[in-house]
Amino acid sequence: MRHLMSPLDFSVEELDRLLDLANDIEKHPDKYSHVCAGKKLATCFYEPSTRTRLSFEAAMLNLGGSVLGFSDAGSSSAAKGESVSDTIRVISCYADICAIRHPKEGAALVASQKSLIPVINAGDGGHQHPTQTLTDLLTIRSLKGRLSDLTIGLCGDLKFGRTVHSLINALIRYENVRFVLISPEELRIPSYIRDDVLRAHQIEFKEVERLEDAMTGLDVLYMTRVQRERFFNEEEYIRLKDFYILTKAKMELAKPDMLVLHPLPRVNEISVEVDEDPRAAYFKQAQYGVYVRMALILTLLGIHAE
Amino acid sequence: MLNISGINEGFVLDHIQAGMSLRIYYDLKLDEMDCQVAIIKNARSSKMGKKDIIKVECPIEALDLDILGFIDHDITVNVIKGEKIVEKKVLTLPKQVTNVIKCKNPRCITSVEQELDQIFVLTDEEKEVYRCKYCEEKYRNPNRRK
Numbered sequence: 241m242r243h244l245m246s247p248l249d250f251s252v253e254e255l256d257r258l259l260d261l262a263n264d265i266e267k268h269p270d271k272y273s274h275v276c277a278g279k280k281l282a283t284c285f286y287e288p289s290t291r292t293r294l295s296f297e298a299a300m301l302n303l304g305g306s307v308l309g310f311s312d313a314g315s316s317s318a319a320k321g322e323s324v325s326d327t328i329r330v331i332s333c334y335a336d337i338c339a340i341r342h343p344k345e346g347a348a349l350v351a352s353q354k355s356l357i358p359v360i361n362a363g364d365g366g367h368q369h370p371t372q373t374l375t376d377l378l379t380i381r382s383l384k385g386r387l388s389d390l391t392i393g394l395c396g397d398l399k400f401g402r403t404v405h406s407l408i409n410a411l412i413r414y415e416n417v418r419f420v421l422i423s424p425e426e427l428r429i430p431s432y433i434r435d436d437v438l439r440a441h442q443i444e445f446k447e448v449e450r451l452e453d454a455m456t457g458l459d460v461l462y463m464t465r466v467q468r469e470r471f472f473n474e475e476e477y478i479r480l481k482d483f484y485i486l487t488k489a490k491m492e493l494a495k496p497d498m499l500v501l502h503p504l505p506r507v508n509e510i511s512v513e514v515d516e517d518p519r520a521a522y523f524k525q526a527q528y529g530v531y532v533r534m535a536l537i538l539t540l541l542g543i544h545a546e
Numbered sequence: 547m548l549n550i551s552g553i554n555e556g557f558v559l560d561h562i563q564a565g566m567s568l569r570i571y572y573d574l575k576l577d578e579m580d581c582q583v584a585i586i587k588n589a590r591s592s593k594m595g596k597k598d599i600i601k602v603e604c605p606i607e608a609l610d611l612d613i614l615g616f617i618d619h620d621i622t623v624n625v626i627k628g629e630k631i632v633e634k635k636v637l638t639l640p641k642q643v644t645n646v647i648k649c650k651n652p653r654c655i656t657s658v659e660q661e662l663d664q665i666f667v668l669t670d671e672e673k674e675v676y677r678c679k680y681c682e683e684k685y686r687n688p689n690r691r692k
Binding site: 346349364366 | 654656658662679680684
């Protein structure tokens with residue numbers, strides 16, 4: 241039985257097949273609309289995450305399956321002190337596949353060890369969120385036509401942003417991918433990514449402080465939120481905060497086919513005026529998130545559409 | 547020179563870093579075993595300046611050498627039978643250690659699911675890095691000699 245704990249659980253070939261399937265689902269949704277009839281997805285969310293949970297539920301409903309679950313620990317048996325190990329053993333009796341989100345790192349792995357059904361890690365604290373990475377890869381591949389030969393700008397909180405770390409780990413498996421890391425000094429990429437991943441694999445990258453200095457050469461700009469509380473002092477925040485707001489004026493510096501991605505939710509780091517720009521792909525990204533979760537459910541359940 | 551009588555069957559753990567013998571005594575659970583143990587502290591060593599030595603009189607299958615490899619794989623393990631050294635064991639870093647060290651990451655699932663084994667996996671043999679199986683928190687052996 242297969243589970244998904246980390247974006248690197250799939251080989252590049254397996255990932256290609258998964259993304260191909262997601263693209264086929266996008267093109268022929270009717271073909272897949274009943275393939276999971278009679279199957280149930282349990283969404284076990286020990287902390288609220290409306291977007292991710294609804295994306296999983298939409299994916300299963302689009303496949304003709306049903307969903308059940310809970311959306312915060314307070315309304316589950318965890319409030320009574322039940323362990324993740326015990327909960328998943330019970331859920332295994334009720335559903336055919338489970339997506340679990342938990343604030344503790346490694347919780348999904350614990351669940352997978354005791355589960356009788358495939359488990360998908362839907363986020364375990366600051367550790368992994370593999371379906372976000374699969375979403376990002378599908379969006380880039382679908383809209384750029386490739387995952388190799390790309391210059392990817394990663395902007396914002398690169399220190400604590402787990403989506404950024406996962407995306408780097410996933411993209412270095414492709415040929416000729418370069419990174420421009422755009423962040424304030426306080427939020428630079430941690431050394432375990434800079435040294436152990438980028439330098440260790442001889443990946444070309446540069447680090448800059450201002451978004452304007454990076455825009456011109458990028459094929460993809462991946463924005464993340466810079467939170468005020470991450471700064472050590474208020475003056476630094478005030479000095480830098482506008483550098484990390486993407487505006488129409490900054491978009492004029494970019495290539496005509498550059499993509500703007502964002503894991504969402506956005507606060508103010510992308511100005512709403514950018515939404516109308518055809519290069520703004522962050523809402524399409526949310527749609528690709530559903531397709532990739534549909535492909536993942538089918539793959540883990542071993543279901544093939546006729 | 548301090549003299550300690552020879553042992554019939556057991557181990558002599560030599561070239562232990564000075565001061566480390568008591569930790570090894572407890573990690574090998576020698577305190578729980580009904581056997582003769584001699585701990586020699588700060589013995590003179592031409593190679594190390596000073597070193598600790600532990601002599602244990604016990605059946606030779608009684609010790610978990612994986613734990614010893616994890617604590618310090620440069621320790622020399624002499625296996626004794628009939629008062630003679632019959633083998634010098636080479637210690638290697640174990641691929642995984644269970645319930646030897648605890649994950650210190652407060653966000654790790656092991657901090658709340660108490661019955662879970664504390665499992666650390668060797669992820670970088672050269673740098674001797676172990677990571678928690680669940681949250682991947684790094685543990686670097688403080689006894690590393692390099």
